[in-house]
Amino acid sequence: MPGNSDVGVFGLGPMGENFALNLLSRGFSVSIYNRTPERTRTFLERVGGAAGLTGTYSLRDFVASLSRPRRIFLFVKAGQPVDEVIAQLGPHLEPGDVLLDCGNSHFRDSDRRYEELLRKGIDFVGMGVSGGYEGALKGPSMMAGGSIRGYGSVEGVLREAAAKHRGDPCVSYFGPGGSGHLVKTVHNGIEYAMMAAIAEVYGVLRNGLGMGPDEASSVFEGWSSGELSSFLVEATYRVLRYREEGSGEPLIERVLDVAEQKGTGIWTAQLSLDLGVPAPSIAEAVHGRFVSAMRDFRQRASTYACAASLPRAEGEVVETCRWSLYLTFVASYLQGSLLLEAASKSLGYGFDVAEAFRVWRAGCIIRSRIVERAYAALSAFQGEGRTLQLMEEFQRDIREHVSEWGGFVALAARLGVPAPVTSSALNWYLAITSRRLTANLVQALRDYFGRHGFQRIDMHGTFSSGWGRE
Numbered sequence: 001m002p003g004n005s006d007v008g009v010f011g012l013g014p015m016g017e018n019f020a021l022n023l024l025s026r027g028f029s030v031s032i033y034n035r036t037p038e039r040t041r042t043f044l045e046r047v048g049g050a051a052g053l054t055g056t057y058s059l060r061d062f063v064a065s066l067s068r069p070r071r072i073f074l075f076v077k078a079g080q081p082v083d084e085v086i087a088q089l090g091p092h093l094e095p096g097d098v099l100l101d102c103g104n105s106h107f108r109d110s111d112r113r114y115e116e117l118l119r120k121g122i123d124f125v126g127m128g129v130s131g132g133y134e135g136a137l138k139g140p141s142m143m144a145g146g147s148i149r150g151y152g153s154v155e156g157v158l159r160e161a162a163a164k165h166r167g168d169p170c171v172s173y174f175g176p177g178g179s180g181h182l183v184k185t186v187h188n189g190i191e192y193a194m195m196a197a198i199a200e201v202y203g204v205l206r207n208g209l210g211m212g213p214d215e216a217s218s219v220f221e222g223w224s225s226g227e228l229s230s231f232l233v234e235a236t237y238r239v240l241r242y243r244e245e246g247s248g249e250p251l252i253e254r255v256l257d258v259a260e261q262k263g264t265g266i267w268t269a270q271l272s273l274d275l276g277v278p279a280p281s282i283a284e285a286v287h288g289r290f291v292s293a294m295r296d297f298r299q300r301a302s303t304y305a306c307a308a309s310l311p312r313a314e315g316e317v318v319e320t321c322r323w324s325l326y327l328t329f330v331a332s333y334l335q336g337s338l339l340l341e342a343a344s345k346s347l348g349y350g351f352d353v354a355e356a357f358r359v360w361r362a363g364c365i366i367r368s369r370i371v372e373r374a375y376a377a378l379s380a381f382q383g384e385g386r387t388l389q390l391m392e393e394f395q396r397d398i399r400e401h402v403s404e405w406g407g408f409v410a411l412a413a414r415l416g417v418p419a420p421v422t423s424s425a426l427n428w429y430l431a432i433t434s435r436r437l438t439a440n441l442v443q444a445l446r447d448y449f450g451r452h453g454f455q456r457i458d459m460h461g462t463f464s465s466g467w468g469r470e
């Protein structure tokens with residue numbers, strides 16, 4: 001083994017193999033390894049004798065084929081497999097080597113792995129990679145955290161491989177431990193809410209206006225160049241339009257209505273609950289996937305479904321859907337931003353939320369015109385209160401179109417189309433911008449039956465009352 005590959009890629013699933021091809025296309029020499037050797041063989045056969053590519057079939061050969069310090073990108077299934085792979089690689093590594101976990105790992109696991117490997121002198125970098133397998137190939141958005149020295153050692157490679165937004169590489173270092181995976185987790189939470197909001201609009205177009213996939217596709221396509229310009233709206237019109245080879249039927253009509261999940265949405269919702277920072281649209285998107293998985297129950301319960309007929313003209317409904325979807329997208333980003341601000345502070349990562357919006361401008365699944373606008377707005381300001389700065393940026397749109405937002409929720413309810421993400425996004429916005437909520441009544445009731453006490457707007461201290469029962 002010559003020991004001169006620039007980097008190693010461990011794991012040749014859809015992400016790993018495409019990232020390896022991406023690195024090769026930028027002129028880096030790459031060694032590859034996969035637990036199941038058959039996968040390595042198939043990959044080598046497929047890409048032929050690509051210049052700079054070294055296939056290896058043992059961990060020893062893999063590590064020995066890398067130049068020092070070794071820089072290894074792990075693209076393996078998140079969870080236990082990452083610990084197993086780190087344990088297997090450990091004896092072959094030396095202090096100063098860099099291990100990058102590029103899967104969707106929990107940020108707490110990355111905190112732990114960072115500490116454990118630090119003690120052995122290995123520079124661990126936990127890095128979220130977004131953009132799917134196509135992004136991995138052409139240029140993903142990458143969110144790194146962990147060892148700053150390790151990041152420094154691969155930064156040049158990452159900047160080459162990353163998606164570029166007008167020449168600016170969409171990769172950043174967010175801080176110690178699992179900070180990169182934290183940002184990727186919240187990114188995925190936003191992605192959950194955006195996809196669910198799109199599906200809710202599709203429900204109104206399909207059930208309410210009786211649109212078939214082609215018509216609905218045209219509606220989304222029409223929106224994809226305006227305020228709603230985004231990877232996901234574009235993906236939506238392509239998916240709806242796609243006809244299966246052979247039958248010639250729209251494939252979407254044959255897809256089972258069960259949306260699976262791997263964990264990042266749940267982790268974002270848990271983070272929100274742990275920190276006490278509300279992100280209900282993200283949580284509702286997770287609940288929506290649970291509901292979708294209860295397919296048998298839903299079939300039986302559908303006997304009790306209720307729906308009303310559509311009261312409005314088609315053009316008006318489509319406009320209502322457009323603005324409602326746009327504002328739900330904005331609210332989802334705002335929820336994510338608020339969550340990141342709080343998490344960065346309370347977990348001690350110390351990053352600026354603006355940096356997340358910077359790396360989300362290209363390559364990732366949640367890239368959109370809204371993200372570009374958000375980053376431009378944040379760049380113009382400094383200091384605390386990033387989410388408030390974003391609210392300032394979007395407040396005109398929200399004021400002008402809040403009635404369409406509410407109109408969509410009412411319409412969906414009349415049609416019997418569930419729209420929990422849209423309605424929670426609207427209600428989150430109404431609540432988070434309320435100068436005075438009715439939580440005074442909730443607290444008073446808590447005091448009424450539990451003597452939990454309350455604070456007053458006219459005096460300092462904690463008070464309790466018998467509420468007339470003394």
Ligand SMILES: NC(=O)c1ccc[n+]([C@@H]2O[C@H](COP(=O)([O-])OP(=O)(O)OC[C@H]3O[C@@H](n4cnc5c(N)ncnc54)[C@H](OP(=O)(O)O)[C@@H]3O)[C@@H](O)[C@H]2O)c1
Nearest residue numbers: 011012013014015016035036075076077078081103104132
């Ligand atoms: N797919 C996406 O769009 C996407 C997007 C962003 C992030 N990610 C994340 O990127 C990572 C890789 O994703 P993926 O979709 O390419 O593939 P994946 O299905 O999540 O993982 C497949 C890879 O993991 C390896 N693996 C599984 N268990 C292992 C173990 N115990 N020891 C060693 N290797 C093991 C597999 O090896 P074998 O061939 O031997 O089974 C294979 O190379 C995951 O964490 C995923 O969540 C995926």
